[in-house]
Structure formats: structure tokens, C-alpha cells
Amino acid sequence: MNNSNNFFKKNGFSIALCSFIAIAIVASIYFSYNNFTNENKQLAKSEEEPYLEPVNKSDVKSYKETETLTESSTSIKQNENKQSLNETTTKKEETSTEPATESTTKATNNSTSAKQDDKVFSLFDDEQEMSWPVFGNIVSKFDMTTSVYDKTLDQYKVSDSICIAAPVGTDVKATAEGIVENIFVDDELGQTVSINHGNGWVSTYSQLEENVSVSVGDIVDEGQIIGKVSNPSKYGVALGSHLDFKVLKDDTPKDPTEVLTQQNE
Incomplete structure (x- = not known):
């Protein structure tokens, strides 16, 4: 017992010193570990969050200032748009x-x-001549003063046009420059195209195939194809296939042979 007491008396200081050192070492390790962990957490947080520059409060405009600037900018743009639209x-x-x-x-x-x-055509002059719409023999003459015998109807009647013999499918051409003013189907005349040449002159082409080559409002040149000869209607079947051609001057029928060029070949 005395020996044990003597041992602790002699070595007590050394044991206390060693214990203190051990505690200090443990504490140092503990604090170092905590600091390292905190630094890692802060580093990870900084990587996750984007860097934001500090805001200079002197540069921040109030809501009213921002609203005023926005309205002013919008007004300027609207005025620019209006000016551009007006121009x-x-x-x-x-x-x-x-x-x-x-x-x-x-x-x-x-x-x-x-x-x-944007298309121009020359108005037909009284001194001009029209070209023939088709070439062929005249199988029915123009006569508004005396009656002409109609083979199909087997009767005499006045004739306000001429009928020119032509095979089915023959191209029919405009006799002069003009504008297509009417396209219609008539029981007696069949498919018909009417062209206004100006100065009161109008030419009419009948007994055409259904699918004509022009439309109402088209401006056509002299010699331009407007359609093709069709089989005659039941009112003109006795004449064979032909073109029924009429010329008007101020709404009055005129003998086409007086206006057409003398050459028919």
C-alpha cells in the first residue's frame, strides 16, 4: 500500500501531463475536423449557388420611375409604327x-x-378591218332587210350574223384587240363569247366548244385563240359544223363582211 502511494506521488505529475497532452491532441483533431467539414460545406454551397454581384442601390429605380419609362418607350414605338403605317x-x-x-x-x-x-389594247377604229375568226365558206349570209331561208328551221327569217363553215375543233381567233365582256350558253347559238373592241364595236362568236380559252375580263390580242368550233346546236345542225359570227356597232348588227378583211383563205 505504501509502495502504491509512493508510486503515484512520484509519477502523478507525469501522468497528469500525459493526460493533458492527450486531451489537447484529441481537441485539436476534433476542431481541425470540424473546420475542414465546414469549409467543404461552404465550398459545395458556393458551387451550387451562382455568384451574384452586389446591387448598387443608387442604380435601382423606383416602381413609378420604371413604369414611366416603360410607358414612354411604348408610346414612342406606337408613334413610330403609326408613322410607318401612314407612309x-x-x-x-x-x-x-x-x-x-x-x-x-x-x-x-x-x-x-x-x-x-396594266394591259392595254388599241380601240377599234371605224376605218380599220377585222381579221377572219376562221377561214371557210359562208353558209349563211347576213341580211337584216329581207328574210333568209333557214335550212334547219325550214323557214325564212332575218339574219344578224354570218355562219362560216369550219370543221369541229378548228381554232377560233379574236378578230381584233379587245376585252372579253361576256361568256354564255344559248339554246340556239350554243357556247358564245363576246368581245368589246371599244368605240362601240363588239364581236360575238357562237357554236363554240364548252371549254373556251378565255375568261370574262381578259384582254385579248388580234388573232388570239379564244376557243374551238363545236358541233352545231339543234337549231343550226342543217348547216353542218360552223362558226356563227356577229358584229355590232353601237348595239346595232352590222354585216361582218363589210368589216372583215377581204382575204378569206
């Missing part, structure tokens, strides 16, 4: 009025041409 509208109006002004000027000056959809 576009003005250009369109100028463009659209140019043809009308030109047409009005021509009409005022009694010009010899007509204009539609």
Missing part, C-alpha cells in the same frame, strides 16, 4: 391612283387605247 398607306394610295389618273387623262384626251390590269 405605307400613302405609298399605296399614290401607286393605286396613278393608273386611275392615267386612265382619266386618256379618257379626257379621247385616247385610242384602253387600260385594265
Whole structure:
């Protein structure tokens, strides 16, 4: 017992010192580990969150200032759009009025041409001649004063047109420049195309195939194909296949042979 007491008396200081050192070492390791863990957490957090520059409060505008600037910017853009729209509208109006002004000027000056959809055709003059729509023999003559015998109807009647013999499928051509003013089907005349040549002159082409080559409003040139000869209607079957051709001057039938060129071949 005495020996044990003597041992602790002699070595007590050393044991206490060793214990203190051990505790210090453990504490140091513990704090170092905590610091390392906290640094890793902060590093991971900084990598996850984007870096945000500090806001300079002096640069931040109030809501009212922002709203005022937005309204001002919108107003400027609206004014620019209106100005641009007005300029576009003005250009369109100028463009659209140019043809009308030109047409009005021509009409005022009694010009010899007509204009539609940027296409021009020369108005037919009283001294001009028309070309033949088809070439062939005249199987029914024009006569508005005396009656002409109609083979199909077996009767005499006046005739306001001429009938020119032509095989089915023969091309029918416009006799002069003009604008297609009417396309219709008639029981007696069959498929018909009417062309206005200006100055009161109109030519009419009947006994055509159903699918004509022109439409109402088309401007055609002299010699342009407008359709083909068809089988005659029941009212003209006795004449064989032919073109029924009529010419009007101021709505009055005129003998086509007086207007057509003398050459028919």
C-alpha cells in the first residue's frame, strides 16, 4: 500500500501531463475536423449557388420611375409604327391612283387605247378591218332587210350574223384587240363569247366548244385563240359544223363582211 502511494506521488505529475497532452491532441483533431467539414460545406454551397454581384442601390429605380419609362418607350414605338403605317398607306394610295389618273387623262384626251390590269389594247377604229375568226365558206349570209331561208328551221327569217363553215375543233381567233365582256350558253347559238373592241364595236362568236380559252375580263390580242368550233346546236345542225359570227356597232348588227378583211383563205 505504501509502495502504491509512493508510486503515484512520484509519477502523478507525469501522468497528469500525459493526460493533458492527450486531451489537447484529441481537441485539436476534433476542431481541425470540424473546420475542414465546414469549409467543404461552404465550398459545395458556393458551387451550387451562382455568384451574384452586389446591387448598387443608387442604380435601382423606383416602381413609378420604371413604369414611366416603360410607358414612354411604348408610346414612342406606337408613334413610330403609326408613322410607318401612314407612309405605307400613302405609298399605296399614290401607286393605286396613278393608273386611275392615267386612265382619266386618256379618257379626257379621247385616247385610242384602253387600260385594265396594266394591259392595254388599241380601240377599234371605224376605218380599220377585222381579221377572219376562221377561214371557210359562208353558209349563211347576213341580211337584216329581207328574210333568209333557214335550212334547219325550214323557214325564212332575218339574219344578224354570218355562219362560216369550219370543221369541229378548228381554232377560233379574236378578230381584233379587245376585252372579253361576256361568256354564255344559248339554246340556239350554243357556247358564245363576246368581245368589246371599244368605240362601240363588239364581236360575238357562237357554236363554240364548252371549254373556251378565255375568261370574262381578259384582254385579248388580234388573232388570239379564244376557243374551238363545236358541233352545231339543234337549231343550226342543217348547216353542218360552223362558226356563227356577229358584229355590232353601237348595239346595232352590222354585216361582218363589210368589216372583215377581204382575204378569206
